[in-house]
Amino acid sequence: MLVDEAVIKIEAGNGGNGKVSFRREKFVPKGGPDGGDGGNGGSIYFRGIEDITGLNKFRFKKEFKAQDGEPGQSRKKTGANGRDLVLALPAGTVIKDLGTDETWEIVQAGEEILVAEGGKGGRGNWHFRSATNQTPKEFEYGTYGRKRELLLELRLVADLGFIGFPSVGKSSLLNEFTQASAKVAPYHFTTLEPNLGVMDGVILADLPGLIEGASGGKGLGIKFLKHIKRTKALVHCVSADSKNPLKDYKDVRKELGDYDKELLLKPELILITKSDLASKEDLKNIKEKLKETKKEVLPVSIYDYDQMQTVRERLKKLA
Ligand SMILES: Nc1nc2c(ncn2[C@@H]2O[C@H](COP(=O)(O)OP(=O)(O)OP(=O)(O)O)[C@@H](O)[C@H]2O)c(=O)[nH]1
Numbered sequence: 001m002l003v004d005e006a007v008i009k010i011e012a013g014n015g016g017n018g019k020v021s022f023r024r025e026k027f028v029p030k031g032g033p034d035g036g037d038g039g040n041g042g043s044i045y046f047r048g049i050e051d052i053t054g055l056n057k058f059r060f061k062k063e064f065k066a067q068d069g070e071p072g073q074s075r076k077k078t079g080a081n082g083r084d085l086v087l088a089l090p091a092g093t094v095i096k097d098l099g100t101d102e103t104w105e106i107v108q109a110g111e112e113i114l115v116a117e118g119g120k121g122g123r124g125n126w127h128f129r130s131a132t133n134q135t136p137k138e139f140e141y142g143t144y145g146r147k148r149e150l151l152l153e154l155r156l157v158a159d160l161g162f163i164g165f166p167s168v169g170k171s172s173l174l175n176e177f178t179q180a181s182a183k184v185a186p187y188h189f190t191t192l193e194p195n196l197g198v199m200d201g202v203i204l205a206d207l208p209g210l211i212e213g214a215s216g217g218k219g220l221g222i223k224f225l226k227h228i229k230r231t232k233a234l235v236h237c238v239s240a241d242s243k244n245p246l247k248d249y250k251d252v253r254k255e256l257g258d259y260d261k262e263l264l265l266k267p268e269l270i271l272i273t274k275s276d277l278a279s280k281e282d283l284k285n286i287k288e289k290l291k292e293t294k295k296e297v298l299p300v301s302i303y304d305y306d307q308m309q310t311v312r313e314r315l316k317k318l319a
């Protein structure tokens with residue numbers, strides 16, 4: 001499963017308190033103030049990584065705290081700073097503070113951003129000595145580290161988009177090729193939101209079925225056509241048990257074109273899905289009819305290992 005959203009709580013470390021102390025040495029009965037400052041609390045950073053499954057780890061652990069600064073010590077010694085915490089996020093993640101609405105974005109791997117600053121250490125009493133007060137008991141408390149509740153959202157651009165009529169098996173293919181667990185069912189419009197999966201580093205998007213009139217707002221397809229605008233190529237699925245695969249193909253192409261002519265220019269591979277439901281003879285006929293499209297056509301069935309392997313390799317080249 002690819003988790004593309006998570007809500008987490010982060011808390012930067014608190015600053016250490018300043019120290020109140022007085023020099024106590026042999027032969028110096030009334031030493032001056034020597035309380036040191038508290039250390040700063042650790043901050044929390046996010047660092048970009050390539051791995052697009054990087055949000056999965058937030059499914060179980062959702063609260064993160066950076067180390068507090070140590071309190072100041074005698075002899076003007078500053079307390080140790082708390083260690084910073086660096087959390088890895090996949091490039092393309094948008095971070096939103098649910099309390100303040102501030103947002104950040106991790107654009108690329110290697111990039112690091114500070115999202116929660118650690119508290120500052122308080123000053124020790126050594127800082128408060130003056131001509132009129134040789135024995136100050138004043139000190140400062142460390143300040144609190146920043147706390148935030150964050151929504152992490154991964155905005156992925158798929159390499160390949162699976163399109164076609166409802167129920168042709170798009171989600172089934174996605175599930176077979178990736179670790180995705182998209183809902184599959186023998187009725188139309190099972191898929192309501194695009195599903196994403198990763199196959200050997202290639203991001204696949206399974207889209208809701210398109211029907212005639214989709215570009216005008218029918219069915220569910222239209223809302224998601226914008227998702228395929230940035231894909232490199234389309235994988236157009238027509239079912240082997242269709243009465244008229246060529247018409248299905250053309251209908252879907254028409255909706256694509258009505259929505260945005262540019263979509264028709266993308267490289268496209270045609271898959272004759274559910275090939276197990278058709279005889280060899282039928283498959284030959286379907287292929288013959290689809291020649292008109294001048295596109296590469298491959299048969300596939302989720303029950304046919306060899307075909308799945310062939311298509312898998314072909315998809316990798318296409319991406
Ligand atoms: N025989 C056979 N059935 C399949 C194959 N692939 C999928 N199916 C079945 O076809 C039905 C529809 O599959 P889905 O994967 O949900 O189809 P879809 O294209 O995602 O459908 P929508 O989300 O509604 O657009 C399910 O009952 C699947 O079990 C296949 O290769 N062979």
Ligand SMILES: [Mg+2]
Nearest residue numbers: 170171190191
């Ligand atoms: Mg589906």
